[in-house]
Amino acid sequence: MKRLIILLLIFSCSSDKSVQPEVCDNNYNPPFGGTIFIDPDIITSDDPTTFISLSYAGTGTRQMYDRRSGWVTLEPFLFPAEYDDGLTIEIQVNPEFGSKENAEIYALKYADVIGRLTTELRKDVETSWIHRGEEPFGGGNNNLLIHTDWSEKHYENQGILEETLVHEAAHTSLDSYHAESNGWLDAQIKDCGFISDYARDNPIREDIAESYLPYLAIRYRSDRISESLKKKIEDAIPNRIKYFDEQNFNMYPIQ
């Protein structure tokens, strides 16, 4: 139970969910281990994409991060991807894919999926690195890091490819503005807890990314998720939800 019973009695009649309990329940546990797994239908492959087209720009020297080996300097295949809100992303495909034709298959696939993310989530994404390998995705570095073997075996099997990219793009385009803002840190304190174990264990690095997908689910996809899932999210992070509401994020093409 999140709040002490006495506080529930005091505040149960209040319609303002952002009220701060005076004492946090130290035995509180987050409702989820991690949030990319909460529901596979928040964004699906049937949803609209902002992706317009891909061109081929040859190969070029680029510094890339690869979870199998760290920072590496390679000559990736380069595919600038255009989106209908004016954003572009240079997709850099590891030379290990062998040919321009093979690299293009993966560049196209992920350019399209990334286009289902909102303008807000793509605004600072300048590049995407595509590697083989059984390693998780990553965000930050003005980039989205993709490992295709892990993508196929885990995210795509579970239907959470788009959901995972929402999490990673939140690192890239939201963290630097919000993760340590006064409003966010204040919301963390007022909520008396975290949405997931992963956020609790990494409160600066993961809290925005872990909280944002559940927020997107309750605000823009409430028709696709269960009432109980919605309630779990609303009960866990009411002040963070309020914080996100106040940001006026550009939600195109989701809304």
Ligand SMILES: [Zn+2]
């Ligand atoms: Zn993360």
